[in-house]
Structure formats: C-alpha cells, structure tokens
Amino acid sequence: EAGVTQFPSHSVIEKGQTVTLRCDPISGHDNLYWYRRVMGKEIKFLLHFVKESKQDESGMPNNRFLAERTGGTYSTLKVQPAELEDSGVYFCASSQEVGLRAFFGQGTRLTVV
Amino acid sequence: GQNIDQPTEMTATEGAIVQINCTYQTSGFNGLFWYQQHAGEAPTFLSYNVLDGLEEKGRFSSFLSRSKGYSYLLLKELQMKDSASYLCAKAGVVTGGGNKLTFGTGTQLKVEL
Numbered sequence: 010e011a012g013v014t015q016f017p018s019h020s021v022i023e024k025g026q027t028v029t030l031r032c033d034p035i036s037g038h039d040n041l042y043w044y045r046r047v048m049g050k051e052i053k054f055l056l057h058f059v060k061e062s063k064q065d066e067s068g069m070p071n072n073r074f075l076a077e078r079t080g081g082t083y084s085t086l087k088v089q090p091a092e093l094e095d096s097g098v099y100f101c102a103s104s105q106e107v108g109l110r111a112f113f114g115q116g117t118r119l120t121v122v
Numbered sequence: 123g124q125n126i127d128q129p130t131e132m133t134a135t136e137g138a139i140v141q142i143n144c145t146y147q148t149s150g151f152n153g154l155f156w157y158q159q160h161a162g163e164a165p166t167f168l169s170y171n172v173l174d175g176l177e178e179k180g181r182f183s184s185f186l187s188r189s190k191g192y193s194y195l196l197l198k199e200l201q202m203k204d205s206a207s208y209l210c211a212k213a214g215v216v217t218g219g220g221n222k223l224t225f226g227t228g229t230q231l232k233v234e235l
Contacts, residue, residue, distance in 0.1 A: 012164070013164070040221070042221075042222075042223075044223075044225075050227065051126070051225045051226055051227045051228070052165075052209070052211075052223075052225040053225070054222045054223060054224070057221075057222060065222060068222075100164070100165070104221060109221075110155065110167045110170055111167075111221065111223065112164075112167070113157070113164040113165045113166070114164055115162070115163055115164045116164065
C-alpha cells in the first residue's frame, strides 16, 4: 500500500513568488491534514479536510495560504505571495476515520529567500 | 494554551532503557500519540493512549495519566537505529469532528555504544 506522498520534496523560491505544494493521501482516507514545522519550533496544525470539505482551517496563518481538495482525493496548498517567514517543512497526513492514527508524508521543505 | 512539554535531548546507551516524558494541558483531551521521526523522513506512528495505564508493544511502551496530564514513552533494549526525534502529540476535541494534533517540539534521542 502506498503511503502519503508529497511533492515536491524541496522548494526554494524568492519572496513574492507563488508555490503550490501537493499531497496525495493514502487511497480511501477521507481525512487529510496539513501541518507545518518552522525551524526550531513544533509541528503545528494548519487545516483538516473531510473528503473535499474544509472541516477546520483554524491553523491557517493568513489569507496568503489557500488549500484545496477538489474531488476529495489529492490536496494542494498554495502560498501566494510567499514571505520569508513561510519557510519550513510542510507535512501532510491522512487517516481513514476521525480518531484513528494519522499517517504522515515525508514533508515538503520550503525555503523562501 | 495547549503546551506540550518534553525534554529537548536525551542520550542513552545501546541495550539500555530510556523513558521520555511528556506533559500536556488536560482540557479538551482526546488521546495522546507518540511518533518517531528520523531526520528528513515522515513521522511514523508508535503508540496511542486514550485511557489511563500502560500500553506495551514490543520494545516500546507508552503510559498515560489523564488526571495528571502526563505520558511517557519507554524504549527497552535500545538499538542504534532508535536514534531519532520522538514527538509527543495531544489529540484535541474539535467541534464538528477531527483529530487535530498538537505537538511538542520533540525529544532528540541519541543512542551511543
């Protein structure tokens, strides 16, 4: 069974540019989460999808971040325009049911210069 | 707040036993997860406690005391490959469902010969 996959694994962009991160959850997992780890800090929740619906987006930093999950399969997280403080590792996780363990992807390391 | 506190670093000897402690705020508690993360890799699930007591799984065990807001991860017969970051994460009760995890900063365990 394929795990949670994220693309790209690394991205280096200039301040003001746009970047789109992609997450493919485990097939059949309705719950999809985005998390972020800024250097030196803990992993923090960004948002939660149930199928294609945003269940909780309380962790999204500001309106420069837009997450979508059209069709309830893969998800994208777009940052536009990127700022220096957006640098970090963005993790995606999925779970089959609410309350069950989440499986994490390897993360996308975003560096904004 | 949802502060999750765990030691930043620990060092132990191969073959020994190590206990990694984690404390958390008890409000809105819906379970306690432990994840292992090797550098550059995805966090991988180790254990989940929702009731008080000890859960044993091979060389790894996890303990929970809900009234004290306390958990620990116990690693026995340490191996060099156990050198990794160990993440304590509290699952929160979220209106409308969900399994939002609040992470500690992780405990970097170094296993030495």
